[in-house]
Amino acid sequence: xxxxxWRTFVTVVDEGNITKAAEKLFxxxxxxxxxxxHLEDSVGYSLLLRTTEGIALTPQxxxxxxxxxxxxxxxxxxxxxxxxxxxxxxxxxKIASSINFADYELPALLKSFREQYxxxxxxxKTAFSHQVVKMFNTGDCMxxxxxxxxxxxxxxxLLLEEPYCLVYKELVPPESLEKVPFIRYQTDASVSNxxxxxxxxxxxxxxxxxxxxxxxxxxxxxxxxxxxxxxxxYMGLGSCKDKDIYVSPLRSKDGTYITRDTNxxxxxxxxxxxxxxxxxxxxxxxxxxxxxxxxxxxREYQS
Numbered sequence: 001x002x003x004x005x006w007r008t009f010v011t012v013v014d015e016g017n018i019t020k021a022a023e024k025l026f027x028x029x030x031x032x033x034x035x036x037x038h039l040e041d042s043v044g045y046s047l048l049l050r051t052t053e054g055i056a057l058t059p060q061x062x063x064x065x066x067x068x069x070x071x072x073x074x075x076x077x078x079x080x081x082x083x084x085x086x087x088x089x090x091x092x093x094k095i096a097s098s099i100n101f102a103d104y105e106l107p108a109l110l111k112s113f114r115e116q117y118x119x120x121x122x123x124x125k126t127a128f129s130h131q132v133v134k135m136f137n138t139g140d141c142m143x144x145x146x147x148x149x150x151x152x153x154x155x156x157x158l159l160l161e162e163p164y165c166l167v168y169k170e171l172v173p174p175e176s177l178e179k180v181p182f183i184r185y186q187t188d189a190s191v192s193n194x195x196x197x198x199x200x201x202x203x204x205x206x207x208x209x210x211x212x213x214x215x216x217x218x219x220x221x222x223x224x225x226x227x228x229x230x231x232x233x234y235m236g237l238g239s240c241k242d243k244d245i246y247v248s249p250l251r252s253k254d255g256t257y258i259t260r261d262t263n264x265x266x267x268x269x270x271x272x273x274x275x276x277x278x279x280x281x282x283x284x285x286x287x288x289x290x291x292x293x294x295x296x297x298x299r300e301y302q303s
Contacts, residue, residue, distance in 0.1 A: 003075050006068035008035055009047070013065050014140075016054040073139065077273075090119035091275035096141035098188070100216065101262055102126040104235045105292075106145070113282050120275045128188045133265075142270040143279060147233075147262045148190035154267040159283070160292045162234035163257045164194060164250035169226040171246045171299065178203045181210030181228035185219040194258060195231045201253060233260050234293055246299050 008025060012032070015021040022032040040047050047061035057065060076092065097106050102124070110122060125135060129146045136144040137153050145159070146152070172180065199207055210228050213219050216236035223230055224245055231250060250258045264283055270276045 003072060005039055006071050009039060009065065010068050010072065012036065012055065013057065018055065069139070088119065089117050089274060089278050091273060092121045092123065093143070093275045093279055094123045094141045095143050096125045096127065096132045096135040097145040098129045098132055098147045099126050100233065100235050101145045101147060104238065109283065109286060113279060117278060129190065130188060136265055142266065142273070142276050144265045145262060146265060147260055148188060149261055152265045154265050156263045156265045159262045159264050159287050161259045161261055162293055163259050165232055165234055165237060166229065166248040166250055167220070167223050167232055167237070168229035168246050169223060174202065177229055178205060178207060182207035183211045183213065183219050183222050183228040183230040184209050185216050185230070186214045187216065191233070198231070198250060198258065247297050249298055
């Protein structure tokens with residue numbers, strides 16, 4: 001057995017579906033099924049159960065899955081140790097990132113990093129922050145960018161704080177927002193909780209949800225079309241920063257900004273790897289030099 005078989009089995013289990021795993025591995029479904037049958041024959045046990053909802057592990061499959069994860073981790077550690085001994089900045093860098101950080105920050109960050117360190121192989125997975133934290137805690141990535149202050153089993157460094165923002169096409173008194181259609185978007189539960197809490201503190205009744213959309217980007221376009229108002233994180237404003245809509249920082253009752261944190265998390269062990277260590281230091285320096293929030297875009301209602 002080799003790392004190709006270990007990685008194949010881990011991918012199938014993680015995807016929970018043969019079809020999705022085949023797409024991710026860039027093989028046909030029949031070819032992947034053949035690989036799995038050959039693998040079970042060589043191990044001598046049935047490892048997977050096919051169900052109507054996908055696949056499940058047999059008791060032997062659970063043992064073999066843990067073995068594959070461990071062997072892949074050990075193989076990666078060996079590769080990093082060998083490359084580190086050359087003194088050259090190279091190796092594999094596995095990153096998990098929140099969707100919004102990946103949309104608005106990660107492309108420029110990774111582009112500039114790769115220009116300086118072209119021999120580092122970068123792998124990226126994106127998800128909601130609570131899913132990113134789960135990936136990190138289960139060892140599926142080396143560095144994670146998570147938003148919202150989740151607990152993690154590693155070192156956590158604050159990269160930036162950004163305000164939540166009221167966004168609307170026509171500037172109206174805050175107390176009048178109850179009468180304006182509200183545009184809600186699919187997001188992390190921690191963001192939804194902040195929005196709901198603010199609305200409860202400022203309105204007698206919940207806002208009228210006129211539209212449910214699947215992303216902040218769609219929500220932003222709807223606001224720009226004058227279809228309603230919403231609450232976005234500053235990072236999610238995107239091109240709205242060109243002042244074609246009104247943007248006001250979200251404030252608590254005492255007048256302070258309500259903000260959302262973005263943290264970089266990593267383990268002490270991964271930080272010993274040359275590619276990971278170099279990336280962590282690069283990100284620190286990058287955010288010392290880049291200002292994310294521009295207060296000049298804010299325009300608040302003046303009574």
